[in-house]
Amino acid sequence: MRVNKLSLINYRNYAKAELEFNKQVHVFIGDNAQGKTNVLEAIYVLAMAKSHRTSKDKELINWSEEYAGIYGEAQTRHNKLTLDLRISAKGKKVKLNGLEQRRLSEYVGALNVVMFAPEDLHLVKGSPQGRRRFMDMELGQISPVYLHHSSRYQKILVQRNSLLRDWHRKPAPDMLDILTDQLIDTAAELIKRRAEFLKKLQKWAESIHYDISRGTEQLKLTYLSTIEVSEDINLSNLKERLYTVYQQKKEKEQMRGTTLFGPHREDIGFLVNEKDVQSFGSQGQQRTTALALKLAEIELIKEEVGEYPVLLLDDVLSELDDYRQSHLLETIQQKVQTFVTTTGLAGVHQDALENAEVFEVKSGHIQKRPNT
Numbered sequence: 001m002r003v004n005k006l007s008l009i010n011y012r013n014y015a016k017a018e019l020e021f022n023k024q025v026h027v028f029i030g031d032n033a034q035g036k037t038n039v040l041e042a043i044y045v046l047a048m049a050k051s052h053r054t055s056k057d058k059e060l061i062n063w064s065e066e067y068a069g070i071y072g073e074a075q076t077r078h079n080k081l082t083l084d085l086r087i088s089a090k091g092k093k094v095k096l097n098g099l100e101q102r103r104l105s106e107y108v109g110a111l112n113v114v115m116f117a118p119e120d121l122h123l124v125k126g127s128p129q130g131r132r133r134f135m136d137m138e139l140g141q142i143s144p145v146y147l148h149h150s151s152r153y154q155k156i157l158v159q160r161n162s163l164l165r166d167w168h169r170k171p172a173p174d175m176l177d178i179l180t181d182q183l184i185d186t187a188a189e190l191i192k193r194r195a196e197f198l199k200k201l202q203k204w205a206e207s208i209h210y211d212i213s214r215g216t217e218q219l220k221l222t223y224l225s226t227i228e229v230s231e232d233i234n235l236s237n238l239k240e241r242l243y244t245v246y247q248q249k250k251e252k253e254q255m256r257g258t259t260l261f262g263p264h265r266e267d268i269g270f271l272v273n274e275k276d277v278q279s280f281g282s283q284g285q286q287r288t289t290a291l292a293l294k295l296a297e298i299e300l301i302k303e304e305v306g307e308y309p310v311l312l313l314d315d316v317l318s319e320l321d322d323y324r325q326s327h328l329l330e331t332i333q334q335k336v337q338t339f340v341t342t343t344g345l346a347g348v349h350q351d352a353l354e355n356a357e358v359f360e361v362k363s364g365h366i367q368k369r370p371n372t
C-alpha cells in the first residue's frame with residue numbers, strides 16, 4: 001500500500017499543503033514545533049478517522065478556521081483509492097472514492113497504517129489504557145466487525161455506568177439485567193478477538209524480539225482478561241464465564257457505582273524469558289519489546305489484508321540505537337512505504353536515507369529538498 005498524494009486544508013498549523021510522494025521513504029525534517037508530526041498525524045487520521053494523540057477532533061482544526069480537510073490518493077495492490085475527511089464543529093464526514101460513508105467502520109481499513117511514535121516506547125511500561133488503545137486501533141483497522149462491537153460496547157457501558165452511578169437513589173435491577181446481558185454479548189466478542197489478535201501477534205513478535213535480542217530473549221504476550229481465556233477461544237464459554245463474574249460481583253458494582261469488569265479494564269501482559277517485563281524489564285528490553293510489537297504489527301497486517309501497511313515513524317529513529325534501527329530498516333527495505341520525521345539527520349542510520357525524498361518543514365510550510 002502506498003500514499004501518492006496528500007492535501008491538507010486548515011489542518012493544525014497548515015493553511016494549505018499539497019504533497020506528492022514518489023519514493024519509498026519520505027523524511028520530514030525541521031526544528032521543534034514546525035509541523036512535522038502534524039503531517040504524519042494527518043496521514044494517520046486519513047486512514048483511521050482518529051488521531052493517535054488526541055481524542056478531540058476539534059484540536060485538528062486550525063485555530064482560526066471552522067473546518068479542516070484531509071484528502072489523499074493511495075494505491076493498494078488491487079485499486080486506486082481516494083480518501084477524503086472533513087472535520088467541523090458538527091462532526092466528521094468521510095468519503096471513500098468520492099462516496100460518503102455513513103459508518104466509519106466502512107471507511108477505516110481501506111488504507112492501513114502503522115504509527116510508531118515516542119509514546120509507543122512506553123507502551124510496555126505505560127498505562128493499561130495505552131495498551132487497550134493499541135489493541136483497539138490495530139484490530140479496528142483489520143476488522144470492521146471489531147469496530148462495530150467496540151462502539152456498541154462503549155455505548156452500553158455508558159448506560160450501565162449511569163444506571164450504577166444512580167443505584168443508591170434509584171435502583172433498577174431489571175434494567176441492570178438487560179444491560180448486563182447486552183454488555184456480555186459484546187464483551188465476549190471483544191475478548192475473543194483481542195485474545196486471537198494477541199496470539200497471532202505473538203507468533204511474529206516472538207521471533208522478531210528473539211532476533212533483535214541476538215537470540216537471548218523470548219517474548220511472550222498474554223491477554224490479561226477479567227475471565228479465564230483458554231487455548232481454544234469459544235464465544236459461548238466466554239459468555240458463560242462473564243455471566244458468572246457479573247452475577248458474583250453485582251453487589252460490589254452497585255456499591256462502587258460503576259462497571260468494574262470487562263474489556264475496558266483488561267490488559268496485555270509481556271513476559272521476557274518468563275519474567276514480567278513491565279515490572280522487571282530494563283529500559284532496553286522495553287524498547288526492544290515495543291519495537292518487536294510494531295514490526296509484528298506490520299507483518300500481521302500483511303498476513304491479514306495481503307499487503308504491507310504504510311509506516312509512520314514519528315521521531316523514533318534517533319531514540320533507537322544503531323542495531324535496533326538496522327533491524328527496523330531491514331524490515332521496511334523495499335517493501336513498506338515509510339514516512340519519517342526528525343529534527344536532524346545526525347543519529348539516523350545512513351541506510352534510511354538512501355533513495356529517500358526529503359521535505360523541509362518550517363512554520364506550517366513544507367518544501368521538497370531539491371535533488372532527493
Ligand SMILES: Nc1ncnc2c1ncn2[C@@H]1O[C@H](COP(=O)(O)OP(=O)(O)OP(=O)(O)O)[C@@H](O)[C@H]1O
Nearest residue numbers: 012013032033034035036037038059060061062063
Ligand atoms: N489546531 C491548531 N491550529 C494551529 N496550530 C496548531 C494547532 N495544533 C497545533 N498547532 C501548532 O503546530 C505546531 C506543532 O506541530 P508538530 O506537533 O507537528 O511539531 P513537530 O514539528 O513535530 O515538532 P517536534 O519535533 O517538537 O515534535 C505548534 O507550533 C503548534 O502551535
